[in-house]
Amino acid sequence: MTNEELKTKITELLPAATFEEGGEWLNINIEPADWLSFARQLRNDSSLYFDYLFCLTCIDWKTHLTMVYHLSSTKYRHNIVVKAKLDRNKPEIETVSHIWRTADFHEREVYEMFGVNFLNHPDLRLLILPDGWEGKNPLRKDFEDPVNMIKL
Amino acid sequence: MYRQTEIVSDVTQLPPLGGGGAGYFTINVGPQHPATHGVLHLVITLNGETIINIEPHLGYIHRSIEKMCESLTYRQFIYVTSRMDYLSAHINNHACALCVEKGMQIEIPARAQVIRVLMDELTRIASHELWWGAMAMDVGAFTPFFHAFRERETINDIMEETCGARLTMNYMVPGGVMHDLHPNFQKRVKSFLELYKSKVHEYDELVTGNIIFQNRMKGVGVISAEDGIRNSRRFICKIYGAAEGDESIYSHYRTVN
Incomplete structure (x- = not known):
């Protein structure tokens, strides 16, 4: 499907979604509360069939956090980017690890690096950081570590 | 937090190895090991030569590249x-x-x-x-x-x-x-x-056609097409030409193989 067709289809599925134009792929902004049901539709709808989550990351904008999901369909070869704005003080979003298994590890990484709480995640614990690392999230923009970090 | 790997202090508590019993065996590979090709720690539970469970401990050589590039220019x-x-x-x-x-x-x-x-x-x-x-x-x-x-x-x-x-x-x-x-x-x-x-x-002649190599490798670590995509193992998918439908991005690799 082309971006225009995707846009029409997704507006049908989720009227509350807003779009960003100009990029190579269609950017879709959604509310975190809509994410789980929307993700199921993206994965299971026969004309969308987004079976491949190839990037899951988070951005710290200092005022809020944004979860970013890059989805691709190995069958139709179309891609989209889904973004959800989270509250920086209490970032929470539903896990999608049961829809795309790769999200399991990636969500753990976002959890430790940005402190996003993935609701209903089966195994939400530190992935890369060592044992006993509490509270600080290294990829937040205000993270400071004068001992181990070299200021560039 | 990493789950602490259980350390059995009393050897008699271990399940029997072989002899028909469910003799699971836990070994630690790495962090420093010639076969890990890098620093990676794996806690592997084995039944004979079959891996029952594997728990990777990552991050030993994490260089915080993401953090570094926050303050570097693109160039x-x-x-x-x-x-x-x-x-x-x-x-x-x-x-x-x-x-x-x-x-x-x-x-x-x-x-x-x-x-x-x-x-x-x-x-x-x-x-x-x-x-x-x-x-x-x-x-x-x-x-x-x-x-x-x-x-x-x-x-x-x-x-x-x-x-x-x-x-x-x-x-x-x-x-x-x-x-x-x-x-x-x-x-x-x-x-x-x-x-x-x-x-x-x-x-x-030396490697891929070699019967010893083939016997050693065939059927080891097989990943289905579906699992490959679901776990986003793109590289593996490419090698084995995993996909459904000819329209797929991997069909090219399938015809090559």
């Missing part, structure tokens, strides 16, 4: 991307440069585009040389490693002439490449290709 960041996968520095440089160019909507000269692809392809061959050489060595064959490295070194020499580096090239930059190819480039690549074509059948 400076190229040097970091060379080190992400030091076997295919060009390809990582290329990806980073493309990303910047796409964002800034810059079109680079056609010659630079061609040079980039040539470099990527040579890097890919060099990277695969190391992969299959080391793979054969891991299952006990030492000679293939030297054959693989003979070719790999030839490519590295070509790279060195043009970029001045053999491993972390930093050759592709946003906007094109650092400078033009070395005058010898064409001649040397052509002679390399001749050498390579004349040797490929030897690798097949």
Whole structure:
């Protein structure tokens, strides 16, 4: 499907979604509360069939956090980017690890690096950081570590 | 938090090994181990030679590249991307440069585009040389490693002439490449290709056609197409041509294989 067709289809599925134009792929902004049901539709709808989550990351904008999901369909070869704005003080979003298994590890990484709480995640614990690392999230923009970090 | 691996202080508490019982065996591989090719700690539960459970402990060589690039310019960041996968520095440089160019909507000269692809392809061959050489060595064959490295070194020499580096090239930059190819480039690549074509059948005789290697590898670590996509193991999917439907992005690889 082309971006225009995707846009029409997704507006049908989720009227509350807003779009960003100009990029190579269609950017879709959604509310975190809509994410789980929307993700199921993206994965299971026969004309969308987004079976491949190839990037899951988070951005710290200092005022809020944004979860970013890059989805691709190995069958139709179309891609989209889904973004959800989270509250920086209490970032929470539903896990999608049961829809795309790769999200399991990636969500753990976002959890430790940005402190996003993935609701209903089966195994939400530190992935890369060592044992006993509490509270600080290294990829937040205000993270400071004068001992181990070299200021560039 | 990592789950603490249980350490059994009383050996008699361990389930019996062999003898028909469910004798699971837990071993630690790494962090320093010749077969991990890097620093990786795996807690593996085995039943005979079959892995029942595997728990990876990562992060030993995490260099916080994401944090570093928060304060680097795009041009400076190229040097970091060379080190992400030091076997295919060009390809990582290329990806980073493309990303910047796409964002800034810059079109680079056609010659630079061609040079980039040539470099990527040579890097890919060099990277695969190391992969299959080391793979054969891991299952006990030492000679293939030297054959693989003979070719790999030839490519590295070509790279060195043009970029001045053999491993972390930093050759592709946003906007094109650092400078033009070395005058010898064409001649040397052509002679390399001749050498390579004349040797490929030897690798097949020595490694992939070898019955010992085949017996050791067949049926080991099989991943279904569905699992491959769900776990986003793109590289593996490519090798085995995993996909459903001919429209797939992997169908090309399937016809190749």
